Amino acid sequence: MRAPYPLRPFLVADTPRLQDLFAQSIEELTAEDYDEDQRLAWISRAADGEAFAQRLSRALTLIVEVDGEILGFASLADGKEIDMLYVHPYAAGTGVGATLVDALERIAAARGAAALTVDASDTAVDFFERCGYAALNRNSIRIDDVWVSNTTMSKQLVDADKEKSGS
Helix, strand or coil, X not given: CCCCCCEEECCHHHHHHHHHHHHHHHHHHCCCCCCHHHHHHHHHHHCCHHHHHHHHHHCEEEEEEECCEEEEEEEXXXXXXXXXXXXXXXXXXXXHHHHHHHHHHHHHHHCCCCEEEEEEECCCHHHHHHCXXXXXXXXXXXXXXXXXXXXXXXXXXXXXXXXXXXX
């Protein structure tokens, strides 16, 4: 992984750019794991800009932006769940996702979360395994008339022995 990327908080004005990144990431990075109907249904979840902005605002959403270009974003929901993690296709594999996940893990741990969960797409399962997450169960999500599968994964953030000893 390269040096960590700069992070900043989500601003409502970022919504159109994040909608575009969301769509490009799904369309280009998940084609081997999901068919066209599944990708289009998934992309439709960000079609309503106001609803998408509300979803991003309800969570703690961080953005990697370099030289005015948004390379990725991630959201921490309820202090214990990675709700969204999307990286621009041209930035995939450069450490953007790892920087975002590391930041969310640190924030969640600082806020007292013992573990972090994520519903990882089939495309992202290997990435999350490399980050130390373990699969818990498979899910099938219905979006309109299309079924899309993912995997719930979890990572312990606090060593149970350290927590008991208070160190």
